[in-house]
Amino acid sequence: MNIKTIETVFDDHGKVLEKSRALFPVILSMADICRKALESGHKILICGNGGSAADAQHIAAEFVGRFHNERMSLPSIALTTDTSILTAVANDYSYDYVFARQVEGLGNEGDVLWGISTSGNSRNVNEALKTAASKGLVSIGSTGKTGGEMVSLCRETLVVPSDVTARIQEIHMLSAHIICQLIDDMDWKK
Secondary structure (H helix, E strand, C coil), X not given: CCHHXXXXXXXXXXXXXXXXHHHHHHHHHHHHHHHHHHHCCCCEEEECCCHHHHHHHHHHHHHHCCCCCCCCCCXXXXXXXXXXXXHHHHHHXXXXXXXXHHHHHHCCCXXXXXXXCCCCCCHHHHHHHHHHHHHCCEEEEEXXXXXXXXXXXXXXXXXXXXXXXXXXXXXXXXXXXXXXXXHHCCCCCC
């Protein structure tokens, strides 16, 4: 093991973090989209694969529980958590539709679908975004690299300026925490 590796990772993270300052308006817009949906009685559905699945669960927990302020629970569902649905849809249809079928069954016009994919090309996330559009949900996305197909499927997309998956995921969670804080700081009933 070598301390140089740690320094290199910290330096790389710092560079991506600095470049990501340009995304402040996007983060604010994503928070506003979520706020409007929640204020009007709608929910936030979140999906992603692998580390992005864990991020989806993390974000949903911040809304349903709380981020830092004591406030009412806010409706949010991670579409990554029901193994019976995931395995049944993957088996009976295709893994490409594990999130789209949930959006079809759980999503309503005015809800938000938040797709997370570091490449922006995760087929199952993008199929869910297409289903969301057909049902009148508002879609937002967190991605990186060039943004991929996801950019054309979302009203607002956070495209982290990096090709390194770990750096993209780090900025995704920082941005998600900022969105949660902006929403948490609102005057919600307790």
